[in-house]
Amino acid sequence: MSSTHSEPSRAGLILLLAGLAMFGPFSIDTIFPMFPQMEQALQIGPVQMQQTISVYLFAYGLMSLLHGPLSDALGRRVVVLVGVAVFVLASIGCALSSSLWQLLLFRALQGVSAGSGLIVGRAIIRDRFSGAEAQRVMSRITMVFGVAPAIAPIIGGIIGTRFGWAAIFWFLALFALVLLATSWRWLPETHPRAARVPLAPLPLFARYFDLLRNPRFTWLSLSGALNFSALFIYIASAPAFVLQHLQLDATEFGYFFVPAIIGMMSGAWLSGRRAGRYSPASNVQLAYRVMLLAGGANLVYCALAPSIAWPWAVIPVMINGAGISLAFPTLTLLLLDLYPQERGTASSLQAFIQLMTSSLVAGLISPWLAPQPLYLAMGAVAATALGLLSWRMALRAGVQADQFH
Known part of the structure; x- marks a missing residue:
């Protein structure tokens, strides 16, 4: 998988x-508007339909344990290229599925491959950049x-409304194919052979347990995963939230997702602006103030309003998203x-913890x-x-959050 590239x-x-990193969330969010049509076509109920998300996330999480170590052993570039290629094939399989079990199989294969770009990408950032510059780039x-x-x-x-739900998966296959060609041409190798670590499965999983026994690593991972869960509860519930509670139609999911992502982008922008000016601890503390303010306002509104309505039901979610993405780059770099x-390896285990948490949210909560x-x-x-609470426990365990190293 090596070739001449610029x-x-x-x-x-x-x-x-x-x-x-985008084709992972694309695999989740593009099909939300078509949930009712897919349920009808596959003759399944809402709970079964929800499993197309949880199965994807579960497979994503399991494979995330290997993406990072594979890139440590084989190089960053080859792992990304193979992952994107498998995603293309999995998306085609989803488009051709005619039963729930076929769809779940190929959704699992999508999950197995989708994490390569996001997880290995984080390692590439840290290979190339350090300190406040790494925070700016990640933001x-x-x-x-x-x-x-x-x-x-x-x-x-x-x-979906024009061409049917299967066309969404053909779109995902095309999107991934463009990414594959672009990565083949321009993705650099940032992990030289001299720095690579041999891949040994048994020592690898033993090493994962070593990382988990480090309370600083575990609490930082849980902090980021739980923060995101506050937003993912709404993302996983988007069909009910948008179609039933907000009483919008299948083409109006943007009324929820656009404000939520504007919030996340605003928080990421603020994180980049604060890089090198404020300590990591200050960034995370500010982020939690924002998240708790948004959560409290949301609770009051939902408890007192006879029925929720746009935009008031979405504004707290947007503000919460800003707090989440303000904290996330800092938590990841500290980890x-x-x-x-x-x-x-560290990036893989962090992703695994976050994805297992998200899978639990999607499938059960x-x-x-x-x-x-x-x-x-x-x-x-x-x-x-x-x-x-996890952040406080990380500080108590000895995380040094006065500056990046």
């Missing part, structure tokens, strides 16, 4: 890594990457700095909370509170 500019690398990638969940359901609604020689807006608001606040 080194991209700094801006070009940021755009490429953001694009590679900018988060801003570009944040466009995906905003436009994915809009694109899915337009394509990666714990293991400077094993960034791929979301179906339970989705029927009532107040339940969703309570779940989001609970996730934020647990994230804050």
Whole structure:
């Protein structure tokens, strides 16, 4: 999987890594508007349909344990290229599926491959950049990457209502094919052979347990995962939230996703602006103030309003998204700095923890909370509170958050 390729500019690398990170959330959000049509076509119920998300996330999470170590052993570039190629084939399989079991099989294969760009991309950032510059780059990638969940359901609604739900998966295959060609041409190899670590499965999983026994690593990972869960509760419940509670139609998912992602992009922008000016601890503390303020306002609104309505039901979600993405680059870099020689491995385990948490939210918690807006608001606040507790525990365990190393 090596070939002659050109080194991209700094801006070009940021755009490429953001694009590679985008096809993961695209796989989730594009099909939301077509849930009712897919249920009818496959003759299944809403709970079964929800499993197309949880199966995808579960497979994504399991494979995330290998993407980073594979890139540590084989190089960053080859792992990304193979992952994107498999995603193309999996998307074609989803488009041709005629039963729930076929769809779940290929959704799992999508999940197995989709994490290569996001997980290995984080390691590439840390290979190329350090300190405050790494925070700026990761924040900018988060801003570009944040466009995906905003436009994915809009694109899915337009394509699905005109051409049917299978056309959405043909679109995903085409999108990934363009990324594959672009990566083949411009993705650099940032992990030289001299720095590579041999891949040994048994020692690898033993190493994962070593990382998990480090309370600083575990609490930082949980903090980021729980923060995101406060938003993912709404993302996983989007069909019920948008179609039933907000009473919008399949082409209007953007009324929820666009404000939510504007919030996330704003938080990522603020994180980049604060890089090198304020300490990591200051960034995270500000982020939790924003998240708790948004969560409290959401609780009050959902408890007192006779029925929720746009935009008031979406504004707190947007503000919460800003807090989440303000904290995330800092939490990730603090975590990666714990293991400077094993960034791929650390990134994989972090992704695994986040994805298993999201899979639990999608498969178990979301179906339970989705029927009532107040339940969703309570779940989001609970996730934020647990994230804050995890951050405090990370500091107590000895995380040095005065500056990046």
